[in-house]
Amino acid sequence: MATVIIPAVLRPVTGGVTKVDAAGSNVREVIDDLVRQYGGLRDRVIDENGVRPEVFIAVSGHEVFDLATAVAPDAEVNILPAIAGG
Amino acid sequence: MVMADKPQYRVIGTRPLRPDAIDKVTGRAQYGADTRQSGMLRGYVLRSPHAHANIRSIDTSKALAYPGVKAVITAADFCLPGQTVADLPDLTTNILAGSKVYYHGQAVAAVAAISDEVAREAARLIDVDYEVLQPVLDVREAMLPGAPVLHEAMRTRTPEGPGAEPSNIVAHAVVVFGDPEAALADCDVVVEGDFSTRMVHQGYIEPQAATAMWNPDGQVTIWTAHQGSFPARQATATILNHPSSKIKVVLTEIGGGFGGKIAVYLEPVAAMLSKKTGHPVKLQMDRVDVFEGTGPTPGTSIRAKLGATKDGNFKVYMADMAYENGAYAGTAANYATMVATACYDIEHVRLDGYDVVVNKPRTQDYRAPSSPAAAFAMEQLVDQMAEKLNMDPEKLRLQNSSREGTRGSMGMPFARIGHEEIVQAALDSDHYNSPLEGPNRGRGTASGYWFNVGLRSSVNVTVQPDGTVALSVGSTDLSGTRTSLAMQLAETIGVDFEDVKAAVVDTDSVGYNDVTAGSRVTFGTGMATYEAGKNLIAAMKERLATTWNVPADDIQFEAGKFSSPDGSKSGTFKEIAQLVVGRGPGLTVSGSVNAGFLQGGGFAHHIVDVEVDPDTGKVQILRYTAIQDVGTAIHPAYVEGQLQGGAVQGIGWALNEEYFYDDNGRMLNSSFLDYRMPTTLDVPMIDTILVEVPNPLHPYGVRGVGEPPIVPPLAAIANAVAHATGVRQYQLPMSPRRILQTTGKIEE
CATH class of the missing domain: 3.30.365.10 (Aldehyde oxidase/xanthine dehydrogenase, molybdopterin binding domain)
Structure with a gap:
């Protein structure tokens, strides 16, 4: 199973849990399993069209834009809240 | 200091004169407040004298009756049917207060009139009945139980769930790596301190200014000095409950932003005043407005x-x-x-x-x-x-x-x-x-x-008949990015910097661009420009294939020069552009990327x-x-x-x-x-x-x-x-x- 790192801004939804094991062979399946475990993440991470525009996903340190991107069983998946700056 | 793995470039790393320099140093550049439209009215925003107060009522009748006044608006003008000002979201009440004011200088009402002086005079006649409340100004005091509460509905978001009582603490975020408590006990040396910083302002030299024209057919044009035409369009559309596709945002030159011109303040207000009056309406802040009514950085x-x-x-x-x-x-x-x-x-x-x-x-x-x-x-x-x-x-x-x-x-x-x-x-x-x-x-x-960050950017590149190119950018140019983008395009297509003319265009004229912030334009819009350059070379090869009667895939492009597979035909970008565009149909390509967060x-x-x-x-x-x-x-x-x-x-x-x-x-x-x-x-x-x-x-x-x-x-x-x-x-x-x-x- 992949390990999903929950950013601080979303930890109120996971009850403070920082790492979640989620099953799936690609990003879409991993996110689906994550949302199955923590339903409150559904509206914060994805919408009807995929990953929300203010959220980015990285797999093993590399940002991904295609939900079909493969996820290895030992991969680390980061959910990144988009912030810009000044 | 240059690291060993840096490639050698032809244009990148040089220091050409910025193309906007002469306009800016001679005063010809057009900034937000320089916008003038036929029949334009002037607006003025009335602001709260109190830091914390309930608004019992607002009586605008005397102001409306003042000679030369064309319209007066409050937050009530932004309500949907069945909605009250207490229901309006923060985005709206920060541009015109709803049932409460939360800071000294918060906008409360706005007037459109035949002149700035008339608008100011009329604003003084607006009667706002405040119930003044105790403010809380210090971050630690605001966290204490018993502190005056700004938002009764606010509950602290914590890892354990929302708090039970109203609080000024929006959220408590926790990041933990390792076992810090145990590790601290094992440290040989520990240093600590209790630090504090104060609220400060970005101090951009140009106060906010926006002009809006709401046409009877519902098409809205906004001229503004903003850090992002597309985000400004979306925020304005949300506040006005108006389709964003019916709003065109035209960026003027901008006199600094540093993050302080990411939010909208005047744009929706000017649009609503224009809708009410049928005239273009210009609003501009003075320095007091900027300090008191815009967004500084936290203490x-x-x-x-x-x-x-x-x-x-x-x-x-x-x-x-x-x-x-x-x-x-x-x-x-x-x-x-x-x-x-x-x-x-x-x-x-x-x-x-x-x-x-x-x-x-x-x-x-x-x-x-x-x-x-x-x-x-x-x-x-x-x-x-x-x-x-x-x-x-x-x-x-x-x-x-x-x-x-x-x-x-x-x-x-x-x-x-x-x-x-x-x-x-x-x-x-x-x-x-x-x-x-x-x-x-x-x-x-x-x-x-x-x-x-990278985020989303789009550019257009048009080849001119003389072989030069025009680069149309949707990102606000805060710091010379027209030049840094033009230099990247020149490097990509192998032309001189002087042969690329870059301009910032409106929201109807280029694909979506996120805000100019996070140091992202030279990076993210630079990637879009690079993509456009590559797309342009591919398009030129397609045209050249017909002219040279060789497969496009076999045409080489290196060091700014196209050449046929056998080397018998060749030409610089400019020469080939004059051939395939100067004597053929026009050619415009685009480049669009999501350069992501990292x-x-x-x-x-x-x-x-x-x-x-x-x-x-x-x-x-x-x-x-x-x-x-x-x-x-x-x-x-x-x-x-x-x-x-x-x-x-x-x-x-x-x-x-x-x-x-x-x-x-x-x-x-x-x-x-x-x-x-x-x-x-x-x-x-x-x-x-x-x-x-x-x-x-x-x-x-x-x-x-x-x-x-x-x-x-x-x-x-x-x-x-x-x-x-x-x-x-x-x-x-x-x-x-x-x-x-x-x-x-x-x-x-």
């Missing part, structure tokens, strides 16, 4: 500890960080948890971030938002640790530096970064190796970090020498060097300017700037006479050292450069003052009064 309170072994290995960092959000919920403290430990490889970390509302303007971003205050704490503790361990602070930083593979505050491993290289550059610099002699003098150093990260490191007058408390900056990993410096003069500007703004933040309030929450220094920003008389030449560690995430190795240079100055100057006076500075600004208080010359 903070940070309690932090750093633990290390006796050999100087950082083991633990713990920080309790409270950030003012101003009147409405924000995420400033959450940002702080994402950057606080980025410069160092620390195994055990606990960060508690508290976002807190207070009766001050809704805060906005300001160059590397949240990072300078976090560094003010961290980098002073690093300096104290060096003192305790009797080590050179630069060598201590180098020993503990983040590098490729180090996990930052977000838990993500860094790609190739340059923090070690810039600290080493400091150690090798003339400044650091020059002795600082004389009484009351001290040297300080500090590091800083910002993510830098840009590779930007690190800065500063060295400063100060002299502190023991009698007056004045801190004089004697020498200043700003060092930064800039990836690839597309236009080195612009990059140096970013480093210098960031350093000077940081100097002001460190030494003099602060929002000063009376007990009723009224700002007392809302002018540049009383809000003390540095001038050329206050600072020496800021020397720069550009370290180029190419960013592997960009085709030309670009890193954003605008954010990081404001991060180190606060701590670097505090460290210098501590070394000059022997007294550690925990609170900003280090004004003469503060220096005299902390050195015991006058009472607190």
Whole structure:
């Protein structure tokens, strides 16, 4: 199973849990399993069209834009809240 | 300093004259307030004299009856059927207050009239019945039980779930790595401090200005000096409940932003006044409006500890960080948890971030938002640790530096970064190796970090019949990005810089662009420009294939020259463009990217020498060097300017700037006479050292450069003052009064 790192801004939804094991062979399946475990993440991470525009996903340190991107069983998946700056 | 792996470029790295220079220095450039439309009315915004009050009623009848007045609006004009002002979202009530005002200077009503003078006179006739409430202005006081509550519905978001009672604490974010409590007990040396910084303003030279025309067919045009035409369009559409596709935003030149022009203030108000009157309406702020009614950066309170072994290995960092959000919920403290430990490889970390509302303007971003205050704490503790361990602070930083593979505050491993290289550059610099002699003098150093981001960008490139190209950009040009983008296009298609003409175009004329912020335009829009360049070369090959009667895939393009497979035919880009476009149909291509969130990260490191007058408390900056990993410096003069500007703004933040309030929450220094920003008389030449560690995430190795240079100055100057006076500075600004208080010359 992949390990999903929950950013601080979303930890109120996971009850403070920082790492979640989620099953799936690609990003879409991993996110689906994550949302199955923590339903409150559904509206914060994805919408009807995929990953929300203010959220980015990285797999093993590399940002991904295609939900079909493969996820290895030992991969680390980061959910990144988009912030810009000044 | 150029790293060995940097490629050689033809255009990138040169210093051409910026094409907007003459217009800007001769006054011909058109800024927000320069917009003039036929039949245009002038608007004026009435603002709250109170920091915290319920609005019982607003009577606009006298103002409406005033000769020359065409319309008066309040938040009620933005309500949908069945909605009341109490139901309006924060986005709307921050531009015109609903049932309550949360800060001195919050907009309450707006007037459109035949002249500015008439609008101002009429605004005085608007009768607002306030029920004045006790304000809360200090971030720690606002967190206490029993503090006046701004938003009755607000419940603190915590890892354990929402709080049970109304609170001013928006959220409590927690970041934990390792076992910080246990590791702290094992440390040989622990240093700690209770730090605070004050609310400061970006201080952009151009006050906000916006003009709107609402046509009877529902098409709306807005002219504005904003950091993002597309985000401004979307925010305005949301507030007006009007389709964004029916709103066209035209960007004017912009006189600075630094994050302060990301929010909309005037655009929806001008649009609503135009809708009501049938005329174009212009609104513009004065400096008082800007200070009191726009978004400064938060004041903070940070309690932090750093633990290390006796050999100087950082083991633990713990920080309790409270950030003012101003009147409405924000995420400033959450940002702080994402950057606080980025410069160092620390195994055990606990960060508690508290976002807190207070009766001050809704805060906005300001160059590397949240990072300078976090560094003010961290980098002073690093300096104290060096003192305790009797080590050179630069060598201590180098020993503990983040590098490729180090996990930052977000838990993500860094790609190739340059923090070690810039600290080493400091150690090798003339400044650091020059002795600082004389009484009351001290040297300080500090590091800083910002993510830098990519996000979404689009550009269009049109080939002209004479073989030159026009580059249409949708990103606001805050800092010379028309030039840095044109240089990247020239490099990609192999033409001279002078053969690329770049312009910022409106929202109907180019694909979507995210806001100009996060140092993302030269990076992200640069990637879109690179894509457009590649697409253009491919399109040219397709046309050339017909002319040369060879397969397009077999045509070579190298060093700015097309050539046929057998080498018998060839031509420069310009020559071929004159052939296939000058004698054929027009050619426009686009480039669109989502450059994502991760840009590779930007690190800065500063060295400063100060002299502190023991009698007056004045801190004089004697020498200043700003060092930064800039990836690839597309236009080195612009990059140096970013480093210098960031350093000077940081100097002001460190030494003099602060929002000063009376007990009723009224700002007392809302002018540049009383809000003390540095001038050329206050600072020496800021020397720069550009370290180029190419960013592997960009085709030309670009890193954003605008954010990081404001991060180190606060701590670097505090460290210098501590070394000059022997007294550690925990609170900003280090004004003469503060220096005299902390050195015991006058009472607190």
